[in-house]
Amino acid sequence: MTLAAPDYGAAYREGLRPEPELTVSEWADANRILTGRSSAEPGPWRTARFPFTREIMDALSVYSPVRRVVIMGGRQIAKSEVGLNWIGYVMHHAPGPMLLVEPSLDMAKKTSRQRLAPMIEDTPALRSRVTVATARAAGNNMFVKEFPGGILMLTGSNSSAALRSTPIRYLFANEADEYPDAVEDKGSALSIAEACTNNFPNRKILITGNPGIRGASRIEREFMRGDQRRYFIPCPRCGVFDFLTWNGYRDHVAQADAGHHRIAWDEGEPKTAHMVCGGCGGKVVEHKKEWMFPRGEWKALAEGDGDTVSYHLSSLYSPFGFKTWAECAVEFLAKKDDPSELRSFVNEVLGETWEERAERVEPGTLAARLERYAAQVPEGAGVLVAAVDVQGDRLEVVVKGFGAGEESWLIEWEAFLGDPARPDVWLNCDRYLTQDFTHQSGRLLKIECVTVDSGGHHTDEVYKFCRARTRRALGPWTQHMLAVKGGAETKLPLVGRPTRHNRYRTPLYVLCTDTGKGTLVARLRLAAPGPGYIHLPAGLDSEYLEQLTAEKAIWRYRKGHTARVWVKTRERNEAFDLEVYALAALKILGEPFIRSLGARAQAWAHPSEAPVTAPEPESPRAAPMPRRMQRGWVQGWRK
Numbered sequence: 001m002t003l004a005a006p007d008y009g010a011a012y013r014e015g016l017r018p019e020p021e022l023t024v025s026e027w028a029d030a031n032r033i034l035t036g037r038s039s040a041e042p043g044p045w046r047t048a049r050f051p052f053t054r055e056i057m058d059a060l061s062v063y064s065p066v067r068r069v070v071i072m073g074g075r076q077i078a079k080s081e082v083g084l085n086w087i088g089y090v091m092h093h094a095p096g097p098m099l100l101v102e103p104s105l106d107m108a109k110k111t112s113r114q115r116l117a118p119m120i121e122d123t124p125a126l127r128s129r130v131t132v133a134t135a136r137a138a139g140n141n142m143f144v145k146e147f148p149g150g151i152l153m154l155t156g157s158n159s160s161a162a163l164r165s166t167p168i169r170y171l172f173a174n175e176a177d178e179y180p181d182a183v184e185d186k187g188s189a190l191s192i193a194e195a196c197t198n199n200f201p202n203r204k205i206l207i208t209g210n211p212g213i214r215g216a217s218r219i220e221r222e223f224m225r226g227d228q229r230r231y232f233i234p235c236p237r238c239g240v241f242d243f244l245t246w247n248g249y250r251d252h253v254a255q256a257d258a259g260h261h262r263i264a265w266d267e268g269e270p271k272t273a274h275m276v277c278g279g280c281g282g283k284v285v286e287h288k289k290e291w292m293f294p295r296g297e298w299k300a301l302a303e304g305d306g307d308t309v310s311y312h313l314s315s316l317y318s319p320f321g322f323k324t325w326a327e328c329a330v331e332f333l334a335k336k337d338d339p340s341e342l343r344s345f346v347n348e349v350l351g352e353t354w355e356e357r358a359e360r361v362e363p364g365t366l367a368a369r370l371e372r373y374a375a376q377v378p379e380g381a382g383v384l385v386a387a388v389d390v391q392g393d394r395l396e397v398v399v400k401g402f403g404a405g406e407e408s409w410l411i412e413w414e415a416f417l418g419d420p421a422r423p424d425v426w427l428n429c430d431r432y433l434t435q436d437f438t439h440q441s442g443r444l445l446k447i448e449c450v451t452v453d454s455g456g457h458h459t460d461e462v463y464k465f466c467r468a469r470t471r472r473a474l475g476p477w478t479q480h481m482l483a484v485k486g487g488a489e490t491k492l493p494l495v496g497r498p499t500r501h502n503r504y505r506t507p508l509y510v511l512c513t514d515t516g517k518g519t520l521v522a523r524l525r526l527a528a529p530g531p532g533y534i535h536l537p538a539g540l541d542s543e544y545l546e547q548l549t550a551e552k553a554i555w556r557y558r559k560g561h562t563a564r565v566w567v568k569t570r571e572r573n574e575a576f577d578l579e580v581y582a583l584a585a586l587k588i589l590g591e592p593f594i595r596s597l598g599a600r601a602q603a604w605a606h607p608s609e610a611p612v613t614a615p616e617p618e619s620p621r622a623a624p625m626p627r628r629m630q631r632g633w634v635q636g637w638r639k
Contacts, residue, residue, distance in 0.1 A: 021063050022061070022089075022093055023057065023058040023061040023063075024057035024058060024060050024061050024085055024086050024089045025047045025053070025054045025057040025058055025085075027085070027088065027089045027092065027093060028045045028047060028057065028085040028088070028089070029044075029045060029046065029047050031088065031092065031123055031124075031125040031126075032044070032045035032084075032085055032088055032119070032123055033045070033119075033122045033123045033124075034122075035118040035119065035121075035122045037114065037118045038114060038115055038118055038119075040322070045081075045085065048294065049319055050078045050081070050319060051293050051294045051296065052231045052293065052296060052298070052313065052317055053078050053081070053082050055298050056069060056071060056082055056311055057082055057085055057086065059309055060082075060086045060089075060204055060206060061089070062093075062094045062202070062204075066204075066309050067203060067204065067205060067307045067308075068205045068207070068226070068307050068308040068309070069204075069205070069206050069207070069308075069309055069310075069311075070207045070208075070219070070222045070223050070225070070226050070308060070309070070310035070311065071206075071207070071208045071209075071310075071311050071313065072208075072209060072210075072211055072219045072220065072222070072223040072310065072311070072312050072313075072351060073208075073210070073311075073312060073313035073314060073315075073351035074210065074313065074314050074315035074347075074348055074349050074350060074351035075210060075315065075348045075349070076315065076318070076322075076323065077313045077314070077315055077317060077318065077351070079208045079313070080115065080174065080208070082206075082208075083100075083172050083174060083206055083208060084115060084116070084119055086170075086172065086206060087100070087116070087119075087152060087172065088119060088123060088125070088126055090150065090152075090170055091126055091129055091130065091145075091147045091150065091152070092125050092126060092129060095147060095148060095149030095150030096149065096150045096168075096169035096170060096200075097150055097151050097153075097166065097167065097168045097169050097170070098150060098151070098152045098153070098168060098169065098170035098171075098172070099152075099153050099154075099155070099163075099168045099170070099171050099172070099193060099196065100152065100153070100154045100155075100172045100174065101154075101155055101156070101157050101163065101171070101172070101173050101174065101179075101189065101193050102154065102155075102156055102157065102174055102175065103156065103157050103158075103174075103175050103178035103179060104156040104157070104158060105155065105156035105158070105159075106156070107156065107175075108143065108154040108155055108156050109142055109143075109154075111154065111174070112142045112143065112154055113142070116145070116154075120145070129147045129148060130145055130146070130147050131146070142154070143155065153165075153166070153168075157178075157179040157180060157183070157189035157190075157193075158180060158183060158189070159183065160183040160189075160192055163183065163189060163192040163193045163196070164192050164193075164195065164196055166196065167196055167197075167198075167199045167200070168196045168197055168200075168203075169197065169200040169202065169203050169204070170197075170203070170204050170205075171193055171194060171196070171197055171203070171204070171205045171206070172206045173190055173193060173205070173206065173207045173208070174208050174209075175208065175209050175210065176190055176207050176208065176209040176218050176219050176222065177209040177210060177211060177212050177217055177218050177219045178209075179218065181218075188218075190207070190218065207219070207222050209222075210347060210348060210351070211223075211347055211351060211352060211353040211354075212347060212353065212354065213353065213354055213355075213564075214353035214354060214355040215353075217353050220353045222308070222310065223310040223312065224302075224310075225304065225305050225308050225310065226302075226304045226305070226308035226309055226310025227300035227301070227302050227303060227304035227308070227309055227310060228300065228301045228302040228304070228310055228312070229298045229299060229300050229301070229309065229310060229311045229312070230243035230298070230299060230301060230312055231243055231244075231296050231297075231298055231311075231312075231313065231317060232296060232297055232298070232299050233261065233292040233293060233295065233296040234292060234295050234296070235261070235277040235278075235279055235280060235282065235284065235292075236284060236288050236291055236292065237277060237280055237282040237284065238277060238279050238280040238282065240277060240278065240279030240280065241296075241297070241299075242260045242261045242277075242278045242279070243260060243261065243299075244260070244261050244262070244263065244275065244314065244316045244317065245260045245261065245262045245263075246262065246263055246314075246316070246328075246332075246350055260278045261275055261276065261277055261278045261284075262275070262276050262278065263275060263276075263316060263325050263328065263329070264276050265326075265329050270326060270329035270330045270332075270333055271326045271329070271330070272326070273286070273324070273325035273326045273328065273329040274286065274325065275288075275325070286320065286324060286325050286326070287320055289319065289320040290319075290320050293317070293319065298311065312351060313351060314349065314350045314351040314352070315328065315348075315349045315350070315351065316328065316349075316350070328349055331345060331349065332345055332349075337405075337526070337530060337531045337532060338519075338522070338523075338531065338532050361521060361524040361525060361548075361549045362549060363542070363545040363546050363548075363549045366524065366536065366545045366548065366549065367542075367545060369534075369535070369536055370536050370537065370538045370539075370540060371535060371536070371537065371538055372537070372538040373409070373440075373535075373537055373538075374440050375438060375439060375440035376411065376437055376438045376439075377401050377409070377411060377437050377438060377439045377440065377445060378401065378409050378440055378535070379439075379440045379441070379601065379604075379605050380401075380403040380404070380407060380409070380601050381401030381402065381403050381409055381439070381601060381604075382401075382402065382403045382404070382596070382597030382598065382599075382600035382601035382604065383401070383402050383448055383449075383586070383589070383593075383597055383600065384399060384400070384401055384411065384437060384445055384446065384447045384448060385399075385400055385402065385447060385448060385449045385450070385451075385582055385585035385586050385589075386398065386399045386400070386433055386447045386449075386450045386451075386582065386585065387400075387450070387451050387452075387453075387578045387579075387581035387582040387584075387585060388429065388450065388451070388452040388453065388581075389453050389574045389577055389578050389581070390420055390452070390453055390454075390456055390457050390458050390461075390462060391420075391456075391457060391574070392419075392420075392457050393417065393418070393419065394415050394416060394417045394418065394420075394425075395415070395416040395420060395425060395426075395429050396413075396414075396415050396574045396578060397412075397413070397414045397415070397416070397429060397432065397433070397578075398410065398411075398412070398413050398414075398575070398578040398579070398582055399411040399412045399413075399414075399437070399447060400579075400582040400585075400586075402586050402594075402597060403597050403598065403601045404531070404597050404598030404601060405530065405531025405532060405598075406531060406532055406583075406586065406594065406597075407529065407530060407531055407532065407533050407535070408533075408534050408535065408582075409535040409537075410534070410535065410536050410537060410540070411437065411537075413540070413541070413544055413575070413578075414432060416428050416429045416432070420457060420458040420461055421458060421461060426461065426465050430465075430469070433447055433450055433479075433481075434446070434447075434474055434479070439604055440605070441604055441605050441606065443604055445604075446474045446475070446477040446479060447479060448477060448478065448479055448480070448589070449479070449480045449482070449585040449586070449588060449589055450479065450480065450481045450482065450585065451482055451483075451484045451509070451581045451582070451584050451585040451588070452465065452466055452481065452482070452483055452484065453484060453485070453486075453577065453581060454466075454483040454484065454485050454508065455484075455485035455486050460503075460504075462483050463483060463502055463503075463504040463506040463508075464504060464506075465481070466481045466482060466483045466506050466507075467504050467505070467506040469481035470482065470506070470507060480588070480589075482498070482507055482509060482585075482588060483506055483507065483508045483509070484508070484509045484510075484511055484581055484584055485508060485509070485510050485511065486510075486511050486513040486577075487510040487511055487512055487513065489512050489514070490512065490514045490515075490564065491512075491514075491515075492512040492515060493512060493515060493587075494511055494512055494513075494515045494516045494519070494580075494583065494584055494587055495509055495511060495512075495584050495587040495588055496509070496510065496512070509584065509588065511580070511581075511584050513566075513580060514564060514566070516580035516583055516584065517551065517553070517566050517576070517580060518553070518564070519583065520534075520576070520579050520580055520583065521553070524548070524549075534579075543572075544575045545575075546570065546572075547570075547572050547573050547574055547575030547576055548575040548576055548579065549569075549576070550568055550569055550570045550572065550573035550575075550576050551566045551567065551568055551569065551573055551576050552566070552567060552569055553565065553566050553567075554567060
């Protein structure tokens, strides 16, 4: 006891010592080392490089009265680095129980391996306090990091048991917009995690995220709950302070207010992107960021709830040498004509929510775009695809031509009456799908990819029909005949990898129909021909237009999320489904093939040149067979 008394006394006095008046930014400048495994600029952290992060980090310091800090912003704008600096500060200077919540356990594992472990290893102040993770070290593994006086736990947002397992003083909720709205009927993941901090009057909560749909975005709700701070920077010419906005979009998001600083460029020259001052209207070139950003200041635009300080950051504030205004302008011009792509720009670059318009097109608006083609297949088409919808008493077929930028033309709409259980109906359909179509140049064309819906009636007949014709030669042309089925997933590409999990071993593509339908509705709203525009032929039956506008999107609470759900506005909607299946047929041919459509369309338009040989599309690839089913394995053991 006598020998232990000095150590005991020292530890006792250490516990009574008040936490140092050191800010997170001061700690990071003095201790944090960036690793080349996760940073474009490895070496000591410099808050001066990201001056807008200083106030955010200092609000997370223990002496600050702020309890909740919210950061809503674009990608790659130092949101995660702010959180990592805070973690290091807690480990080194203000220890206590801390929880880091990622959208999923896999993402928590990735953060632990790629961000947290390198930070601890490369920062001497942390390496001396956190032991090396080993299989036997219960206090330090991928999801638990123990340090003197505290512990850091990592988990995913989809487990209520992990979220409410222990009281915590510090909560870091990363990418909160991707959390489920409800976890195991216990409430939202964010509210469950926040409840764990209630026992600590000196608690701190950091919530970060990239926004999504306006009105359905969680990070937007948290941002609006706070005082909604924007980073105001001075104009080098007149000294007027204001925040940066974007000038160049008018649909789905509010047009930039002429009273704010905004990014613009010379007509047709996005690489000339510059800031236009909201005060004097002067032109400010990009390298002036190094003068403006350190002199900027955060200003609150609302009162907030008194507990929450919220910050908005767009990628327009990327420091000089990182993402440039010119790169943002080039990216915007590449995406502005496709609403699904424009949404990603608004969310991930501008850090703003995307405002969905009424997601239905009225039939009357489509009647105005009916046009008379110069030939059966107009000049702009570079490939013909088809889609087949199977009903109880008929087969519905559309043939579409696609050109550069996925601009498309409806070529024909046919129905083959009869019971699809009988082979003669399928034979009639097959004769139609193998016929020639006349191009405007006089050249005869074939359909190169056909998708057949297998999710409804007569699934076996669809599998047998497609299996015999998966890949067949039609003279110099190759035609793919593939089964598809609509899936319930969201936020995925329209077409993924095929499977063969059916008795006929037929390749089957499960489509993300939410993506396809959203893309279709967005393209039906385009007013002028160009990328994505859908051309419709004169004389088209009005029934097709009614079917093409037969579904609308509404937002509903489903499976723990607020999700977009498509509902019918009339009984028949085959045309709507067929357009989605035809787009899937194009996507199955592969992106390299799609990028070649402009050149193919030009070649087809010149019959005096050598005949066009169809470029080889991507062949359908099935998912790998489970290992236990591979040859050479018996009951899980190799022969």
